[in-house]
Amino acid sequence: MTNRLKYLLSACFTIILTGAAAQTSQILYYMNLPQNHLMNPALRPSNSAYVGLPVISGIYAGLNNNFINYSDLFHKRPSSDSVYSFLDSEEATDAFLEKLNKKNSISPQVTLPLLGIGFKGNNGFYFFLDINERFEANFVLPGDIIELALKGNDSFVGDEIDLSSFRMDVRYYREFGFTISKEITNKLRVGIRPKLLTGIFSTRFENRSLGIDVNEDYSHTINADFTANFSGPFNVYTDNDGNLDSLIFDDDYFTSFNAFASIENRGLGLDLGATYKLLNDKVMVSASLTDLGYVRWNRDVTNLTTKGQFVFDGLDMSDIPGGDEDFADAGDELLDSLKNAFELTQTYNPYTTWLPPGLTLGGSYSLNKNISFGVLSYSRFIGKQVRESLTLSANLNLSNSLSLSFGYSLQNHRADNFGAGLAFRAGIFQFYFISDRIPVSWDKLKLDESSTVVVPANWNTFNLRLGMNLTFGNKVSKKDDKPMIQNEQTF
Amino acid sequence: MTCRLKIYILLLLAVSFTGCIKDTYDMSKLSDEMHLSPTFAIAGIKGEVSFSDLVKSGDTVIFDQDNFVRVVFKQDSVINIQLSDLYDLDNMVSFSKSYELGVLSIGSIQGSLNLTLNQITQSMSTALRNQIRALDDGKTHLFPPFPQVNLGERSLSAFQNFDNAVFKSGYLDVTVTNNLTTPLSGVNINLLNSADRSAIGSVAIPTVQPGQTQTSSLDLTDKKLTNTVIAAIVLTGSSGTSTPVTISLNNSSISVTARGRDLKIKSGKILIPTQQIASLDNIDTISFDPGFGIELDEVKITTGSLSYTINAGTLLSASINLKLPKVIRNNSAVTHTINTGSGTQYKGKIDFKGTLIDLGSDITQPYNRIPLEYSISVGSNGLLVNYNSTDKIDIDMTLEKPEFDYVKGFFGQESESIEPDTLDLDIDDILNRITGTFLISSPSIRLKYSNSFAIPIKIDFQAMGKRGTETVNLGLDPIAIASPQYPVRDVSSSIVIDKNNSDLPELISLPPGKLIFSGSANMNPGGNNGQRDNYVFGNSRFLGSAEVEIPLEFRMNNLQFSDTIDNFLKVDDENSPIKPENFKTLELNLTANNGFPLGVAVKMSLYDSGSNRVLRTINASALLGAAKVDTNTGKVIESKETTTNLKLTKEFFDDIRNADQIIILFALNTSNDGSVDVKIYSDYSIKFKSSLLFRPEIIFN
Structure with a gap:
């Protein structure tokens, strides 16, 4: 058993460390908050009704990158108090590069609630209505391109600079969700959350192929096959030959009400979830599949597609000595060839972006009615990438007035993620603050004699969810509303 | 209990969130050492350049049908001699x-007077006068004789169309007509110009019978005559008549007439009839x-x-x-x-x-x-x-x-000298840096001319090239200029100076730093044969255009050019992010497939003039290899591929800072080490391809 557990844990670590960062608040899952139904529609708070006010009921902001930390950029010399950067020496640069991944991602996420309503129905029903503004982005920077910038292309001779993992997906959409959860039996609860999505703007970079072969004779073969899709405030300008001239972000786009109110970019989504109690309700297992859905982008769409190959085996000087061309002409010719090889085709076809589905698998054990321990696996599927995280948590729910959760997560290539969540209620006002990663060690940055800044020593994951709910019906009815685990305040 | 627990939990959270200070980074002590040393391997330049790409055919560079290249420098109107440049025929006459005008003839002039007997008797004695008056009674009487009677001065009537004149020749005929009825034994007349009473001359009229006239001439040579003449008249007497005659005091008289003839005047105020000047011979010569x-x-x-x-x-x-x-x-x-x-x-x-x-x-x-x-x-x-x-x-x-x-x-034996002149090409400095041998095989200078002076001309043109103490004479014999033979008015021809009649190849290939010219042009070098058969025409001119032709056929044997220049690699701009010394390495690979029969080697040395030391040398001794040629035709039969690898190390870049000068040496060799002539064809080409491996050290300040 112990060995099997070791293997299991090793496998989990391997998945996590080779994968990418997870998102959303893992800590939230086992807290007694209305917002946890967003992770599993079968989850519900202990109070019988809640109202989420615009913005203040719960801001979620997250930023994950899996490759760079402050401590990766600056180091202290062991023998002195002087500081050096990763550009200080070749060794420092090499050390910096060693920490890079094949795929280096930055994923900001912001969710702003516009409205949240939840209430308990008869016959074991619970209903939620949510309207959320969701901004999600995912940038993936291939490790090769960073190595190319810092070390040059010498090490790639005879090899390929692989840029196929480059991604740039940004979307901003509005989510109208209606959640129904139902006690099927005393042990089983299911939930479903159909969602209507309206897109506001998006970009999606479909990278089918992108790379540079550095040949033995130092010639370069560039292969590219991608489509960049834009919907929203992006103006594409072309020159007289129809080639892309510039892409300008239109600042005025959002000054019109229509930019936010339009429903031309429509989509559907679905969250499914279930919980099941075992072992005399001491153990609860749960599972959810969230963000199954898509947005069809129809409004102000531009698609820029190119597919081609270009071989650069030198600047052709054939026509320069005779005076037919000068260096500028040869350069222009090279650029023209490059342009022609990767001629951008501009179309205006609607495109679809799929939401990155999340699979949550959880299990918890209730020590008593207030304390429980949980394990939670969350997998997010972003294209071909799988971002995995595993969270162990200890949860305390006192009645429905205080909810406290401590978590330890393996995520984002790190094993030092400690998180915590706190929610407490004062009357109908419920305040909460959750972060999956609370820096446990800090560095002081002494900028000069009088100013000092304290920054996390390792903080490549940032997420924060905080807000205030209006809760009603906080008196727990032990008879009618038994929690799925012994921690009644939580579930 | 519950409240206390809550407090404990909050405290725990506070402690947890606060965490601990792991380290302190004093950013004021952030090392300035921030640099990057990426190594880049890129393809450099490439291309295929043919001679015709480098140089376009035209008036100067000519590609023959077989693509052989000749360089021709043409200059029209290098000689433009017009008729007026040689001869001044504008004012030769x-x-x-x-x-x-001399002595002129004038027409006759005449003046006269009439004296009646009554007037005559008034100059007689009273007795005689009374006697004669008494006989005027209408009857006939013997006219009594009378002695000399001085009639005094009497004016003749004025000469018409005459004021005065001095005569070269001519006569004044004085005629006395006796209309008395008694003979006059003679009349003496003395003529005076009335204006100044200058004497004209005297005449003595012999006996004049009644009704008769007697004339006596006066030579006017050198005499002056005015238009009014006074005659002092003396009648020498009369013998009277022997038969009775009618004596009338008023109806009988004598008249005196003065009439000029054959008059040629020297001067005066007169009317001159139109006449041809006879004193001129009417023949002259215009020279x-x-x-x-x-x-x-x-x-x-x-x-x-x-x-x-x-x-x-x-x-x-x-x-x-x-x-x-x-x-x-x-x-x-x-x-x-x-x-x-x-x-x-x-x-x-x-x-x-x-x-x-x-x-x-x-x-x-x-x-x-x-x-x-x-x-x-x-x-x-x-x-x-x-x-x-x-x-x-x-x-x-x-x-x-x-x-x-x-x-x-x-048109004479004019001899125009070409004054000795020295054309300093100002390339001594360059020539001093050139060693080795160089020969252009077949240069030529062609002077095309059009001559419409039908005058034999011979030109003796001498030139000497001088490089240092070495000289080469052109060695050109005098050349006769073709001239037209009348009625042919224009002839076109040319003078060619080439290796067949001179040492032009040797002179050009010296190559000279100075060219010393002299010579002369001689007209009618054969002298005057009396035929006077030279012609010049109104539009005669000598037009000449020069054409220097250099067929690109040459040989070079280790022709070297060296120069010392300031160290252009040194970057003085302290703020420049990339300086040569910041390169850790730079490697240049050049592959060339040379279709030209010309090899090039380059050597570059960093030189410190202060210590008189060569610090570092890069030697591309076979940058381009000369293509193989057919030794008979000089034409390339096989191109030559060479690969050059130039590796510039950190030490080289460091030495750039210490060198103030760079010595560059180019060495050129034609195929077969310059032992045969090679020819350049326009379709010769060179393919080249280069790649660079460089590692700069980019320093961020």
């Missing part, structure tokens, strides 16, 4: 003559002066005129008739009449258009002369004018800027 040693035989004038100016030094009007018997137009001699009127100056022109002038009709000087026939008539136009025999008429004639059809003759 200058004729100026003064003609004195041409075309220049020293030039003998003109014949001139055909297209357009032009003989301009004349008449200055009349007389009050008489004149009519001048000119005839140029050897100036022929339409088979007739040119004639011209000039009527001066009464003015003092008169100008005009004699049209010479289309005339043929024979300048050789004078056997004593059968060139540069044409005869002139003329006559001058003068007159006073019926008016009294003052005249003097020294009065003159001046005639000036010029032949200004005529346009010739041709001029035939002998």
Whole structure:
């Protein structure tokens, strides 16, 4: 058993460390908050009704990158108090590069609630209505391109600079969700959350192929096959030959009400979830599949597609000595060839972006009615990438007035993620603050004699969810509303 | 219990969130050492360049049909000699003559008086007068004799159209008519000019019978005569009659008449009838002066005129008739009449258009002369004018800027020298840096000319190239310039200077730093054979264009050029992010497939002039290898591929900072080490491809 557990844990670590960062608040899952139904529609708070006010009921902001930390950029010399950067020496640069991944991602996420309503129905029903503004982005920077910038292309001779993992997906959409959860039996609860999505703007970079072969004779073969899709405030300008001239972000786009109110970019989504109690309700297992859905982008769409190959085996000087061309002409010719090889085709076809589905698998054990321990696996599927995280948590729910959760997560290539969540209620006002990663060690940055800044020593994951709910019906009815685990305040 | 637990939990959270300070980074001590040293491997430049890409064919560079390349420098109108540059034929005629009018003839003049017997008797004694008066009774009586009677001075009537004159010759005939009825034994008459009572002369009239006249002439040579003459008359007496005659005091008289004849005057104020000046011989000569040693035989004038100016030094009007018997137009001699009127100056022109002038009709000087026939008539136009025999008429004639059809003759033995001159090419400094041998095999200089001077000319052109103490003479023999043979008016030909008639290849291949020119051009080098068969035409000119042709056929044997220049690699800009010394390495790989029969080697040395030391040298000894040629034709038969790897190390870049100069050495060799001539064809090409591996150290400040 112990060995099997070791293997299991090793496998989990391997998945996590080779994968990418997870998102959303893992800590939230086992807290007694209305917002946890967003992770599993079968989850519900202990109070019988809640109202989420615009913005203040719960801001979620997250930023994950899996490759760079402050401590990766600056180091202290062991023998002195002087500081050096990763550009200080070749060794420092090499050390910096060693920490890079094949795929280096930055994923900001912001969710702003516009409205949240939840209430308990008869016959074991619970209903939620949510309207959320969701901004999600995912940038993936291939490790090769960073190595190319810092070390040059010498090490790639005879090899390929692989840029196929480059991604740039940004979307901003509005989510109208209606959640129904139902006690099927005393042990089983299911939930479903159909969602209507309206897109506001998006970009999606479909990278089918992108790379540079550095040949033995130092010639370069560039292969590219991608489509960049834009919907929203992006103006594409072309020159007289129809080639892309510039892409300008239109600042005025959002000054019109229509930019936010339009429903031309429509989509559907679905969250499914279930919980099941075992072992005399001491153990609860749960599972959810969230963000199954898509947005069809129809409004102000531009698609820029190119597919081609270009071989650069030198600047052709054939026509320069005779005076037919000068260096500028040869350069222009090279650029023209490059342009022609990767001629951008501009179309205006609607495109679809799929939401990155999340699979949550959880299990918890209730020590008593207030304390429980949980394990939670969350997998997010972003294209071909799988971002995995595993969270162990200890949860305390006192009645429905205080909810406290401590978590330890393996995520984002790190094993030092400690998180915590706190929610407490004062009357109908419920305040909460959750972060999956609370820096446990800090560095002081002494900028000069009088100013000092304290920054996390390792903080490549940032997420924060905080807000205030209006809760009603906080008196727990032990008879009618038994929690799925012994921690009644939580579930 | 619950509240206490909550407090504990909050405290725990606070402690947890606070965490611990792991380290302190004093950013003020952040190392300035921030740099990057990426290594980049990139393809550099590539291409295929043919000679025709490098140099376009045109007027200067010519590709033959077989693509052989010749360089031709053409310069039109390097020589442009016009007729006026050699000869001044514009004012070669200058004729100026003064003609004195001399003695002129005038018509006869006449004056007279009449004395009645009554007037005569008043000069007699009273007795005699009374006696004769008594006989005037209508009856016949014997006329009584009477002695000498002095009638005193009596004025003759004035001469018409005459005021005064001094005569060169002529006579004044004094005639006495006796209309008395008694004979007069003689009459003595003394003539005086009434104005100044100067004597004219005296005549003695012999016996005059009644009704008869007697005349006596007075020579007027050198005599002055005015228009009013006084006659002092003395009757020598009368023998009376032997038969009775009627004696009438009032109806009988004597008359005296003075009449001039054959009058030629020297001066005076008279009316001069129109007359031709007889004192002139009416023949003259117009001389041409075309220049020293030039003998003109014949001139055909297209357009032009003989301009004349008449200055009349007389009050008489004149009519001048000119005839140029050897100036022929339409088979007739040119004639011209000039009527001066009464003015003092008169100008005009004699049209010479289309005339043929024979300048050789004078056997004593059968060139540069044409005869002139003329006559001058003068007159006073019926008016009294003052005249003097020294009065003159001046005639000036010029032949200004005529346009010739041709001029035939002998144009002398002019010798124009090409003054020795030195053309300093100012390349001594360059030549001092060149060693090795270099030979351009077949250069040539072609002087194309068009000559319309039908004059034999020979040019002796010498040139010497000088490089240091070494000299090469052109060694060109004198060259005769082709000239047209009349009636051919123009001939085109050329002079070629090449290896067949000179040492031009050796001179050019020296190569010279200075070119020293000298020479001469001689006209009619055979002298004057008396034929006077040189021709120049109105549009005669000598036009010459030069053409220097250098066929690209040459050989070079280790031709080296070295130069020392300032260290251009050194970057003085301290703020420049990339300096040569910041390169850790730079490696250049160059692969060239050379289709030219010319190899190139380059050596570059960093040099510190302070320590007189070469710090570092890069040697691309086989940058380009010469292609293989057919030794018989000099044409490339196989290209040569070379690969050069130049590796510039950190040490080299460090030395850039210490070097203030760079010594560059180029070495050129044609195929077979310059032992055979190679030819350049326009389709020769060179393919090249380069790649760079470089590792800069980019320092961020």
